[in-house]
Amino acid sequence: MQCLHSLFGAQLPHTLKLKIFLVDDGCTDGTGYDVRETFPEIKVIQGNGSLFWAGGMRMAYEVAKKFKEFEGYLLLNDDVELKPDFFNRITETREYCTKKYGKGGLYSGSTMDKHSSQISYGGNLLINGIDSPAYRLLEPTNLPQPCHLANANILYVDKSVVDEIGFFDDHFTQSFADYDFSLRAFKAGFPVYLTPGVCGFCEDDHGNNWSSSKNLKKRIQYLKSPTGLAYKEYLYYGKRHFPEHVRRMHFKVWAKTLFPSLWRFKPKQVS
Known part of the structure; x- marks a missing residue:
């Protein structure tokens, strides 16, 4: 709910028309019901309880695509709290890329962990070139920055991208879907960029990327x-x-x- 409240409280252009699609994949805390009651204009899509993150994103995209033709798609995780000016940063990056490349692309917004004040998600750079998997998380600056791997916690996707390369690959259920998607977009010649500044707050909940169990x-x-x-x-x-x-x-x-x-x-x- 915090994500939606921050979205509706953001500084959005008067000409921007949003249609919001939210996937409820078997949530047991009543969030789906609360959303329907508080935001009746939101289209709540019922999942089967086994979609995981990438599956939920795919379902929302497929429903949105059939609903009408949109100029772009804003992907948001439900644990993100948006800053009021987040869309201004996306717009700045979109205008920059349109002027520089003559086309739209993917624009990822950095998030900050409130507890550590560290950047938690955003844009990542392949540090040994496009053919090697090693990467590092970029620190946002006051200018748009090119990247290779875009986290989809806050990610604007221009319609031209999905028209050419499609959306998240069905092989991915949870991890790597956004990295694969952004790399495919990059290799297809679309600009993949990190927006200036911080667009919102999100806890870095990945922890260690291995199990420390003794079993x-x-x-x-x-x-x-x-x-x-x-x-x-x-x-x-x-x-x-x-x-x-x-x-x-x-x-x-x-x-x-x-x-x-x-x-x-x-x-x-x-x-």
């Missing part, structure tokens, strides 16, 4: 879980974008599973 069976379950290391999806992502590094990626996730203590002091942002 090996549980660590292997975490390796294969869509909300864990998502082993099959991670390798699919690697084979598509970084084929020369797949063997190393395979080794790394198994090393995290078999010897988690080795990863305790590894940089979190580098994959």
